Structures are given as C-alpha cells and as structure tokens.
Amino acid sequence: MRFSNLDRTHIVAKLKKEAFDVMVIGGGITGAGIALDAATRGMNIALLEMQDFAAGTSSRSTKLVHGGLRYLKQFEVKMVAEVGKERAIVYENGPHVTTPMWMLLPFHKGGTFGSFTTSIGLRVYDFLAGVKKAERRKMFSATETLTREPLVKKDGLKGGGYYVEYRTDDARLTIEVMKQAVSKGASALNYSKVKNLIYKNGVVAGVLVEDLLTGEEYEVYAKKVVNATGPWVDGIREMDDSKKGKTLKLSKGVHIVIDQSRFPLKQAIYFDTQDGRMVFAIPRDGKTYVGTTDTFYNDDPINPGMTEEDRSYLLKAIHYMFPEVNVTENDIESSWAGVRPLIHEDGKAPSEISRKDEIWESDSKLITIAGGKLTGYRKMAETIVDLLAEKLTTEDGRSFPGCQT
Known part of the structure; x- marks a missing residue:
C-alpha cells in the first residue's frame, strides 16, 4: 500500500x-x-x-542528529557512546536528510570549558562516539577561532574546539x-x-x-x-x-529565527550561557536560529509557545556570546517550541535530567x-x-x- x-x-x-x-x-x-x-x-x-x-x-528539535557532547558534563559516558554510534548509523541510513556540519565550541576565561577540558572532552567524545578520522576534533587558538567566526565575544576568548555534528530535517x-x-x-x-x-x-x-x-x-x-x-x-x-x-516530567525547548542581515553568523556555534547551560546558534538558508531553552512545562503539549521569558533568555544568550550583534525582539522573524518527554527525577533542574x-x-x-x-x-x-x-x-x-x- x-x-x-x-x-x-x-x-x-x-x-x-x-x-x-x-x-x-x-x-x-x-x-x-x-x-x-x-x-x-x-x-x-x-x-x-x-x-x-x-x-x-519530532518536528521541533534543534534539527541536529546530536552526538551528545554535553552529556559528558553529566558523566553519562554510556549515553555518549551509544548516541555517538547511533548518529553514524542514522547518517548512513539517510544521507539525503543528514549532513555533516562542523561546530565551533569557543571557550573563554572563567567559562564552563577551558582549553584543557575542551581538548580532553572532545578527544574522549571522539573515542566514545567512534568518530571517523576525517571528523575528529581540532583545537584552535583565539585568533583562529575569530577567523572562523568574527562575531564571537573577544573579551576573555582563549580558543575553540572544532568538531562535527550532523544537521537534519527532523x-x-x-x-x-x-x-x-x-x-x-x-x-x-x-x-x-x-x-x-x-x-x-x-x-x-x-x-x-x-x-x-x-x-x-x-x-x-x-x-x-x-x-x-x-x-x-x-x-x-x-x-x-x-x-x-x-x-514523565515535560520540559519545553524554544528556538528563535533571525535573518542573516541582522545576525550574519557564518559558522555554527555551541556556546556557554551566563547560567552555565549550552545553546546552539546555527546559520541555515539565509537565517540564523538560536536555541534551545530548557524549562519545566505543565500545560497542554500539543501547541507550546514562546513566552516573553523564553524570548528574553535567548536574546540575552546572543548578546552574551555575540556582543556586536545588536538584535532585539523586533528582529525575531519566527520561533518554534517543542516539549521533551523526560523521565522525572526528584530535585533536578530540567537541564540536569x-x-x-x-x-x-x-x-x-x-x-x-x-x-x-x-x-x-x-x-x-x-x-x-x-x-x-x-x-x-x-x-x-x-x-x-x-x-x-
């Protein structure tokens, strides 16, 4: 049929x-x-x-077949290994809907990651996830990092890690x-x-x-x-x-979309926010999208929306990592929001579950x-x-x- x-x-x-x-x-x-x-x-x-x-x-993700690098921060070694291997299989099964994309992870003085932890973390990630040789991590100086993406915050910049994620249409x-x-x-x-x-x-x-x-x-x-x-x-x-x-404990994730004329990002970035979370900024088809938030959600999951608080959080994240990008709420062309079905764990924040x-x-x-x-x-x-x-x-x-x- x-x-x-x-x-x-x-x-x-x-x-x-x-x-x-x-x-x-x-x-x-x-x-x-x-x-x-x-x-x-x-x-x-x-x-x-x-x-x-x-x-x-399934249509409201960050549009990445994500290797799970951030789970190393939570010492979920088994998950990193499994997700990394699965990512390779998903790419092999559907290369027409999955594209390798280099991701830049800048690190700054006082940030979550330093040069040593980024280098070791990405090396462990390469090993656990079975990353193919051509896609293994590279380490950049501050100058090389800014060459890849001039919009990244220069103050306190120590360098960057460079690794591959897989972009998809979920x-x-x-x-x-x-x-x-x-x-x-x-x-x-x-x-x-x-x-x-x-x-x-x-x-x-x-x-x-x-x-x-x-x-x-x-x-x-x-x-x-x-x-x-x-x-x-x-x-x-x-x-x-x-x-x-x-x-279940539901968690909402919001992304915002800004035209490249207002946010001319040329390199996909995975970056620290002021509250210690990690957020993606990804250029795609003349737009830059940024996300995601991670907040508990108790309403009907059929059509979650972006709140003023969600919008403010993501704009602050942009201003924090890209201080020369003077975007405001008027520059947001669209947004999407989805709900993660997490298994409830007492006393944990959404990003920790x-x-x-x-x-x-x-x-x-x-x-x-x-x-x-x-x-x-x-x-x-x-x-x-x-x-x-x-x-x-x-x-x-x-x-x-x-x-x-």
Whole structure:
C-alpha cells in the first residue's frame, strides 16, 4: 500500500478487518522507528497518530542528529557512546536528510570549558562516539577561532574546539522512516486518535479509534500494544490505569529565527550561557536560529509557545556570546517550541535530567517507551522490537530475525 492519504479509505478498512501483531500509538520518530523495525522482521504492524506524523516533539528539535557532547558534563559516558554510534548509523541510513556540519565550541576565561577540558572532552567524545578520522576534533587558538567566526565575544576568548555534528530535517527524517515502514508492509494512519484501550481477560488487546477527519469511531485489534506517544505517554497510561511509579516530567525547548542581515553568523556555534547551560546558534538558508531553552512545562503539549521569558533568555544568550550583534525582539522573524518527554527525577533542574529512555510494561501488558532522543530512535526501536519478538515467539511459537535497520 502507498504512503498516501489518497489510500486512507483502504487503510481504515484494513485496520478494521485485520488482527495485527503490534499496534503502535504515536507517529513521531520513535513510533516510526518501531514500525520500520517490526515490519522488516515480518510482523504485521499498525500505527496510529492523532495529529500529522511528526507534529509533536519530532518536528521541533534543534534539527541536529546530536552526538551528545554535553552529556559528558553529566558523566553519562554510556549515553555518549551509544548516541555517538547511533548518529553514524542514522547518517548512513539517510544521507539525503543528514549532513555533516562542523561546530565551533569557543571557550573563554572563567567559562564552563577551558582549553584543557575542551581538548580532553572532545578527544574522549571522539573515542566514545567512534568518530571517523576525517571528523575528529581540532583545537584552535583565539585568533583562529575569530577567523572562523568574527562575531564571537573577544573579551576573555582563549580558543575553540572544532568538531562535527550532523544537521537534519527532523520532520522529514520521521516521514522518510515512516514511508520505508509502509513500503515494508506497515499500516500507518494520521489524524486518528486513540480514545480508549480494549481489553480481553485483563490484557490490552486493541484500541478504540476516532477518525478526526470523519468523526467515525472503530476498533483495531492487536496482540501487542506499544505506547510511543512522547509527551502524551502518561495520558495513555492513565487510560490503562497504570500511571504509577515513574512518570514523565515535560520540559519545553524554544528556538528563535533571525535573518542573516541582522545576525550574519557564518559558522555554527555551541556556546556557554551566563547560567552555565549550552545553546546552539546555527546559520541555515539565509537565517540564523538560536536555541534551545530548557524549562519545566505543565500545560497542554500539543501547541507550546514562546513566552516573553523564553524570548528574553535567548536574546540575552546572543548578546552574551555575540556582543556586536545588536538584535532585539523586533528582529525575531519566527520561533518554534517543542516539549521533551523526560523521565522525572526528584530535585533536578530540567537541564540536569537524563535524556535516557526506559521501557515500562503494565499489568495489562501495555508496553510504554518513555524518554529518549531523536538521535537514539533506531536503537530504542530495536530494543522494543526485540522485546516484542521475544513475547510473540513465546506466545505463538513464531520466530523472527534480528534487527535489520
């Protein structure tokens, strides 16, 4: 079946008629990754998304398949190693939507990073992340750093580290993965909201769906149901009466966009802010975008917006690192905001909470994937589908090949 809304009637008919091996709730990058992995292993899989595909967190990132350098500050060595290796796989799988981009990390007197810590940190990062030789870190003097980007703050500048990140279009990456999943046999449908879960003998066996385009409600049945709804994970768990133990803590990230005529940045920069966080400033297609913020968020995640406080924070960050750039709120052409589904950790600020992912299984056998990052979507999917394969093999006696993504 084609990945096209022109086939919507046929997809709905198939969802009503067939009993699937797996039903995935959520059409962001995590759900798309699970659908692709499961379909390539021969599972009959369906996926439902209440908005458009990638409409949530998966279209509101910094547009980087980020290697996770900042996690070294939190000594999350295992995460740096895993995310770095996954970044290389994502690039290999989708070079048409992923582009290597050199990133400059300036360091100043009294800043978070110094010459020694930057050099050692980037070297450890190269090693842990398995960075290819041509993309390994370089160290610059203050003069060389200013040659790369003259707008960087000169006062107290000691030098810069130079390393590679991978630029992407997060929404398009999600769509590419979803298209591939459908080409392998997955049934994926957007604007289809799960209203309730269906149970047989206390075990989740399907979902009640509302087609948001027609208002029709119908049931879809599957042997296994996976909750991959990102910021809405706890809402599905509430339907299942299984929101206990660990829960999500949502964090909002805002980016602002400024025309290059007002902020003529020529080099992507990863820089310190006054409060010790790290922020990106990235030139792209005649614009410069800057982000992100990291603040707890308790409102509806469907359409988070930029507040005056968010805007002020990012403008102050620009003025701090690029003092010659006299931008004001009137220079902001647009912005975007997304919500990170973090796993709650008592007493920690948003930037301190780990970006790790976890799998939870309820008494009703609902499988939930929580947390995680864009870069790690493929590995998260592999872990979930390994679990699904193990369960389906035990229950049905069927065998499935290993991960092929």
